[in-house]
Amino acid sequence: MAGGCNTFAALKEMIMNKLFLKGLLLLAVVLPCMGNAQFLMDMIDTTKDAGKGMLGIYKKFDHLRLSGYIQPQFQLAENKGIKNFEGPDFAANVNNRFMLRRSRVRIDYVHFGKETKPGVQIVFQFDVNERGFTIRDIWGRVFENKYQLFALTTGMFARPIGYEVNVSSSDRETPERGRMSQTLMKSERDLGAMITFEPRKKDHKLRYLKMDLGMFNGQGINATGDFDNSKDLMGRIAWKPYPIGKKFILSAGASVLHGGLLQNTKYEYSTASQAGITKLIVDSSLSNVGQVSPRRYYGADVQLKLRNRKGFTELRGEFLSGTQTGTANSSETPSALVAGNEGFHVRQFNGAYFYFLQHLFSEQHQLVLKYDWYDPNTEVKGMQIGAPGANLSPANIKYSTLNIGYVNYLTENVKLLLYYAIVRNEKTQLAGYTEDLKDNVLTCRLQFRF
Numbered sequence: 001m002a003g004g005c006n007t008f009a010a011l012k013e014m015i016m017n018k019l020f021l022k023g024l025l026l027l028a029v030v031l032p033c034m035g036n037a038q039f040l041m042d043m044i045d046t047t048k049d050a051g052k053g054m055l056g057i058y059k060k061f062d063h064l065r066l067s068g069y070i071q072p073q074f075q076l077a078e079n080k081g082i083k084n085f086e087g088p089d090f091a092a093n094v095n096n097r098f099m100l101r102r103s104r105v106r107i108d109y110v111h112f113g114k115e116t117k118p119g120v121q122i123v124f125q126f127d128v129n130e131r132g133f134t135i136r137d138i139w140g141r142v143f144e145n146k147y148q149l150f151a152l153t154t155g156m157f158a159r160p161i162g163y164e165v166n167v168s169s170s171d172r173e174t175p176e177r178g179r180m181s182q183t184l185m186k187s188e189r190d191l192g193a194m195i196t197f198e199p200r201k202k203d204h205k206l207r208y209l210k211m212d213l214g215m216f217n218g219q220g221i222n223a224t225g226d227f228d229n230s231k232d233l234m235g236r237i238a239w240k241p242y243p244i245g246k247k248f249i250l251s252a253g254a255s256v257l258h259g260g261l262l263q264n265t266k267y268e269y270s271t272a273s274q275a276g277i278t279k280l281i282v283d284s285s286l287s288n289v290g291q292v293s294p295r296r297y298y299g300a301d302v303q304l305k306l307r308n309r310k311g312f313t314e315l316r317g318e319f320l321s322g323t324q325t326g327t328a329n330s331s332e333t334p335s336a337l338v339a340g341n342e343g344f345h346v347r348q349f350n351g352a353y354f355y356f357l358q359h360l361f362s363e364q365h366q367l368v369l370k371y372d373w374y375d376p377n378t379e380v381k382g383m384q385i386g387a388p389g390a391n392l393s394p395a396n397i398k399y400s401t402l403n404i405g406y407v408n409y410l411t412e413n414v415k416l417l418l419y420y421a422i423v424r425n426e427k428t429q430l431a432g433y434t435e436d437l438k439d440n441v442l443t444c445r446l447q448f449r450f
Contacts (some may be wrong), residue, residue: 311359
């Protein structure tokens with residue numbers, strides 16, 4: 001009888017231990033998401049096989065991160081049906097709207113090798129809203145760990161050019177990127193591969209230096225697929241935020257893009273001055289077929305932060321110029337080859353933006369002032385567009401925007417943004433563009449993130 005009691009007690013203890021281990025395993029999955037992982041680590045007895053197994057499971061789950069954000073907003077435009085860069089164009093009979101500007105979920109997985117060095121990173125990001133489902137990021141990254149200097153990234157990811165293009169929409173102080181960034185780098189992402197030089201050792205002499213060099217299809221993710229053999233080679237060299245004394249933090253970068261698009265017709269259009277008139281001219285040589293119509297971008301950017309009693313004052317600026325291949329009605333990079341009597345339009349462009357950011361009263365409140373411009377064709381100005389015989393479309397008009405905003409960081413997970421974009425266009429001789437368009441936009445947005 002005593003032996004039976006001892007057997008029953010041992011069985012009961014074994015069951016309780018299993019239940020306790022299962023409870024700990026559940027905590028191992030949940031607590032890292034709650035920021036209390038260290039509490040669990042202290043509880044695990046790694047001298048026993050069960051503890052070692054739970055530690056392995058804990059580490060596996062700790063490398064998997066789920067994040068996301070939604071941006072519900074209300075917008076009010078000066079006129080119905082305006083085209084704008086503060087989100088999608090307004091419908092023909094609409095000048096106010098509620099919308100989900102972005103609603104994204106991102107999954108990150110990082111595998112660590114020996115001595116907790118990262119080996120592989122994999123990222124998936126999706127956008128789901130009332131306009132449909134789109135893929136934003138699918139890429140993998142391999143880290144070199146002998147010298148801890150290099151990494152290789154391949155898949156669909158943000159192109160390494162400029163500063164604003166690579167600032168996440170969840171962190172940016174403005175609702176949208178500027179007209180220049182959106183036009184030249186629509187959707188920011190492309191399919192390709194990139195090598196990164198970025199020292200990961202804290203005591204490395206070049207730890208503030210980062211260099212990215214990549215090759216991409218060139219059309220971005222708006223095209224259904226690559227339609228020619230021409231590729232974009234692009235890169236950026238940057239000096240990461242560097243403390244200057246106790247109050248200043250400086251960072252800067254320079255970018256370049258060298259690429260183009262296959263000409264599948266004999267027509268190539270450009271702008272030139274003939275007989276005292278700046279106008280559209282066409283080269284219809286048969287030798288144009290099979291040539292590459294150029295895309296060349298050159299840019300520089302700088303960011304300066306000043307620490308003060310209420311947070312930070314920050315100045316940012318970026319300038320980009322070069323040659324862009326577009327179409328008759330747009331200076332965006334085409335998402336398909338042209339056909340028939342059409343041809344690519346080659347234009348010289350420049351653009352820039354300047355930010356002034358100032359915390360008010362505390363780091364919870366922030367004032368945003370931004371000025372940007374984009375000139376898609378620097379060889380023609382204002383009233384020359386639409387002049388008799390010029391044959392220049394609205395795609396050549398320069399735009400500038402003064403932006404005034406206020407950001408309230410309500411909590412770590414909620415941000416309120418009020419933003420007014422005052423848009424100005426050149427006055428031309430084109431019908432509908434003889435005066436400044438009434439296309440200012442007010443945006444009221446709440447952002448929720450996790």
